[in-house]
Amino acid sequence: MSEVKTVENMVNITIDGAEYQAKEGEFILNAARANDIFVPAICYLTRCSPTLACRICLVEADGKQVYSCNTKVKEGMAVTIDTPTILEERRAIMEVYDVNHPLQCGVCDKSGECELQNYTLEMGVDSQSYMIPDTKRETTNWSSVLHYDPGLCIVCERCTTVCKDMIGDAAITTAKRGGEVLDKAYKDTMPKDAYSMWNKLQKSVIAPSNGTGETNCSDCGECIAVCPVGALVSRDFVYTSNAWDLKRVPAVAAHSSDGAQIYYEVKPTSIEDRTEKIFRITNEWSFVSLDGSARFAYDFQNTTASKDETSI
Helix, strand or coil: CCCCCCCCCEEEEEECCEEEEEECCCEHHHHHHHCCCCCCCCCCCCCCCCCCCCCCCEEEECCEEEECCCCECCCCCEEECCCHHHHHHHHHHHHHHHCCCCCCCCCCCCCCCCHHHHHHHHCCCCCCCCCCCCCCCCCEECCCCEEECCCCCCCCCHHHHHHHHHHCCCCEEEEECCCCCCCCHHHHHCCHHHHHHHHHHHHEEEEECCCCCCCCCCCCCHHHHHCCCCCEEECCCCCCCCHHHCEEEEEECCCCCCCCEEEEEEEECCCCCCCEEEEEEECCCCCCCCCHHHHHCCHHHHCCCCCCCCCC
16 A cells, blocks of 8 residues: 655745745744744743743734744734834843843853843843842752853743753752842833743742752753753853854764764863863754763763773
8 A cells, every 4th residue: 555645734824924834733933933034032942832931932913912932823824023012022021131140251151152142132232221139149059960050040941841841850940039029110111021021030040849959850961951041051061161162073972872963062172282172062952852971971082091002
């Protein structure tokens, strides 16, 4: 018998007046991305469930303002990516993210590949309309591999989502923190989504879900990979290199049975020693997840041990 192939149902939509086809039931955000149309989104991960944590993926669909990460396309839908109201809302959200965010970009491990930097520039944030007293948040080490800086954290919930939906550990979650209470006058003077997101940001932090201060997880490091800022970093990478100094070398995970695609990120060992050394391993996390052996077992490649021909 010949194999019968099922053709996916497609719907016709318009985005900013241009006609496109999209898979029936697909989120607007993914439909736009599939057609090379940029919609900003920080919290959304393609292979995970939407969290609505960042809210900057706002678009207008059939005249109504919606979140593109959890609104599905339908036949004849008319989508507008940018309106004056949406642009104002997105900018306000980015201003809120930047409130009291440490200005340590020069030494931050994420600088140069930081989505907060990128979106702040994309939204044209060149002034600050909001302020609130900062709250001290101490850095912590959760396990043998995870370093968490809550001062840098924007509580986008990517880490908790990938840990729950993709890895199955659910080892980290959002928790309460003692942030300052927002002045209620802001509620009447700023866009509602920006106020709501800021209110959550002031109240929340990321923490191990078991309440012990240590993650009961498989140490895969996928939370590190998806973190858009420098809040979650491998403990052996903290303050060792700037991202722009590293050269990406495509490779296959030699220490993992699934042979996933990875990148060795290398640079010279020191000023005196120009031998290239692996400083970290990264992955295309939108498409593939790594286990701990694939991400952290690179010391073998860095070793200088060799065969002693005379002794043998």
